[in-house]
Amino acid sequence: MKPVVEVHNVGMKYQSLNGEITALDNINFSVNDGEFVSIVGPSGCGKSTLLSIISGLIFSTSGTVFLSGEKVMGTSPKIGYMLQKDHLFNWRTIYQNVMLGLEIRKNVTPSTKEHAIKLLRTYGLYEFKDKYPNQLSGGMRQRVALIRTLVTDPQILLLDEAFSALDYQTRLVVNDDIYDIIKKENKTALLVTHDISESISMADRVVLLSKRPGTVKNIYEINLNCDNRTPLSSRETPEFRHYFQEIWKGLDVHV
Amino acid sequence: MSMFNMKKDSVSYRAQLSGISPEHKDYLHRVRMEKIFVRVIQLLIFCTALLLWEICANAKIVDPFITSQPSRVLKTVIRLYVDGVLFQHIGITCLEAIVGFVLGTVLGTLIAIMLWWSEFLCKVLEPYLVVLNSLPKIALGPVFIVWIGAGPAAIIVMTLAISLIVTVLEVLNGFLTIDQEKIKLVQTFGGTKFQVLTKVLLPASYPTFINALKINVGLSWVGVIVGEFLVSKAGLGYLIVYGGQVFKLDLVMTSVIILGVAATVMYQGVVYLEKMLVKNKT
Ligand SMILES: Nc1ncnc2c1ncn2[C@@H]1O[C@H](COP(=O)(O)OP(=O)(O)OP(=O)(O)O)[C@@H](O)[C@H]1O
Numbered sequence: 453m454k455p456v457v458e459v460h461n462v463g464m465k466y467q468s469l470n471g472e473i474t475a476l477d478n479i480n481f482s483v484n485d486g487e488f489v490s491i492v493g494p495s496g497c498g499k500s501t502l503l504s505i506i507s508g509l510i511f512s513t514s515g516t517v518f519l520s521g522e523k524v525m526g527t528s529p530k531i532g533y534m535l536q537k538d539h540l541f542n543w544r545t546i547y548q549n550v551m552l553g554l555e556i557r558k559n560v561t562p563s564t565k566e567h568a569i570k571l572l573r574t575y576g577l578y579e580f581k582d583k584y585p586n587q588l589s590g591g592m593r594q595r596v597a598l599i600r601t602l603v604t605d606p607q608i609l610l611l612d613e614a615f616s617a618l619d620y621q622t623r624l625v626v627n628d629d630i631y632d633i634i635k636k637e638n639k640t641a642l643l644v645t646h647d648i649s650e651s652i653s654m655a656d657r658v659v660l661l662s663k664r665p666g667t668v669k670n671i672y673e674i675n676l677n678c679d680n681r682t683p684l685s686s687r688e689t690p691e692f693r694h695y696f697q698e699i700w701k702g703l704d705v706h707v
Numbered sequence: 708m709s710m711f712n713m714k715k716d717s718v719s720y721r722a723q724l725s726g727i728s729p730e731h732k733d734y735l736h737r738v739r740m741e742k743i744f745v746r747v748i749q750l751l752i753f754c755t756a757l758l759l760w761e762i763c764a765n766a767k768i769v770d771p772f773i774t775s776q777p778s779r780v781l782k783t784v785i786r787l788y789v790d791g792v793l794f795q796h797i798g799i800t801c802l803e804a805i806v807g808f809v810l811g812t813v814l815g816t817l818i819a820i821m822l823w824w825s826e827f828l829c830k831v832l833e834p835y836l837v838v839l840n841s842l843p844k845i846a847l848g849p850v851f852i853v854w855i856g857a858g859p860a861a862i863i864v865m866t867l868a869i870s871l872i873v874t875v876l877e878v879l880n881g882f883l884t885i886d887q888e889k890i891k892l893v894q895t896f897g898g899t900k901f902q903v904l905t906k907v908l909l910p911a912s913y914p915t916f917i918n919a920l921k922i923n924v925g926l927s928w929v930g931v932i933v934g935e936f937l938v939s940k941a942g943l944g945y946l947i948v949y950g951g952q953v954f955k956l957d958l959v960m961t962s963v964i965i966l967g968v969a970a971t972v973m974y975q976g977v978v979y980l981e982k983m984l985v986k987n988k989t
């Protein structure tokens with residue numbers, strides 16, 4: 453199977469008047485179709501930078517990223533990017549927020565509108581479509597943000613600490629919700645997180661980055677023994693703790 | 708699919724509304740009484756001040772020739788009205804103020820957009836903006852008169868000069884404080900710079916615009932009155948200067964009072980506009 457995302461020898465140096473910061477150094481990994489990959493690493497190791505490079509928002513100073521074999525030269529409709537906060541615009545209704553990406557891509561047609569309505573209906577937000585974001589709870593807002601990304605029909609989802617703004621309980625529920633949606637819609641996902649448990653509970657593979665300059669320190673295949681896997685049920689499997697300990701050791705945190 | 712507490716909340720809220728508890732009723736009553744009380748006191752202060760002013764002037768405790776008095780102000784208004792010039796003076800001043808106000812806000816916003824668009828331009832123009840912002844614009848009055856001629860055009864330019872730079876800086880600052888992540892969001896969808904402007908910057912700057920409008924209402928009146936002091940042959944500012952020169956303090960007081968009313972009405976207009984827009988947006 454051909455990988456959907458290939459990161460090939462990617463390095464990134466930021467220039468500033470105070471000098472040069474090497475954020476990433478020689479990163480290599482790939483993501484297969486339909487796979488869920490988590491990236492964990494210490495603060496400031498270049499995780500956000502890596503996602504920005506994959507999305508084509510910024511360009512690496514060395515190496516190449518391929519999406520389905522094509523070199524990344526700029527932002528691509530194949531990619532949906534979810535940021536840390538939902539960034540719903542409070543001057544737009546839920547429906548108008550969901551339509552943002554389609555408006556920008558000048559792709560508002562009867563069929564895309566219908567798709568948006570269908571997604572809102574499927575994920576329990578239809579009756580809120582004419583409300584404004586501040587009338588919704590944090591978990592619902594995060595789901596709206598996901599739908600806003602999904603209506604543009606991306607093949608690959610990049611999630612940059614997409615759940616870290618939520619409180620713990622909500623976060624567990626939203627993990628399940630979003631995992632469910634991603635699997636149902638058959639998307640490939642790349643999740644950046646600080647949270648080791650979260651990374652294991654959702655992913656097929658976990659990529660561990662070292663502290664700055666970020667390099668791939670290890671890649672863990674996650675094989676959990678449970679039927680009907682969900683992030684919540686993953687956390688209850690016997691293997692979970694084992695992976696947690698291994699990644700924790702790999703992170704090598706000193707306090 | 709889980710969290711529908713939003714909906715539950717609004718249901719229980721409605722339930723509360725239908726069966727108001729005695730405590731809540733009490734509370735609402737207290738709030739209403741306090742509001743009425745404040746209004747009464749305000750009205751009382753106003754009437755007392757007018758009355759005192761009138762009595763002191765009548766009893767010659769103060770010289771009504773210098774301080775004028777409410778009854779004389781009223782007479783002056785009526786006289787101006789009978790002469791058919793009252794609304795002419797008010798009209799021309801308001802027109803100048805509104806034109807200056809609208810131009811200042813619109814041009815200021817356009818310039819701010821240009822400066823945001825080109826970081827290079829912004830860097831180049833920064834020292835000029837600082838100087839222009841610090842300079843008391845009133846000093847430019849005589850220059851405008853010579854260049855443009857003593858007329859309403861010069862007054863409008865004066866008004867513009869006073870409000871323009873402030874608007875530019877206010878709006879630009881508003882743009883720069885907008886969350887960069889919101890801009891990034893538009894870019895992740897492949898948005899262009901123009902789309903960043905129309906989808907994020909302008910709508911997100913809505914409170915900034917209202918703020919700029921409020922500031923400009925005040926500034927444009929300053930500009931208009933200074934302009935009229937310098938050049939005009941009509942308008943409230945003209946009446947004030949003229950009244951001062953010929954020692955008709957009744958005329959001066961009357962004009963100042965009308966000015967106060969007009970400026971308040973315009974400010975309230977902006978507040979009303981804000982309320983209208985907010986109602987549509989939340
Ligand atoms: N635009 C930039 N210019 C200069 N340096 C930058 C820029 N963006 C990021 N950096 C630096 O690059 C390094 C990696 O940043 P990045 O945001 O990718 O890390 P991160 O792993 O996402 O961190 P966090 O876990 O805190 O989100 C940091 O040290 C940061 O200071």
Ligand SMILES: [Mg+2]
Nearest residue numbers: 499500501612
């Ligand atoms: Mg980050």
